[in-house]
Amino acid sequence: MGQVEEFGVAADVQERLDEAVRAAREDGRSWAAIGKAARMTKQSALERWGR
Structure with a gap:
């Protein structure tokens, strides 16, 4: 797989x-639960996806 294809996969x-x-979040999950699932702290999850 070339770099262009790898970038497309990563973006997907x-x-x-x-x-x-x-x-x-729409289902009411907490930032702590999302962070745990993403293997990061709740603060990191909030900073990454919080708006």
Whole structure:
């Protein structure tokens, strides 16, 4: 797989992760739960996906 294809895959994975976080927040999941699932602190999750 070339670099261009790898970038496309990485972008797709990031987009899916962002959507999963949005869905989790809509379902009432806490930043702590999202952070745990993403293997980061709740503060890191909030900083990354919080708006």
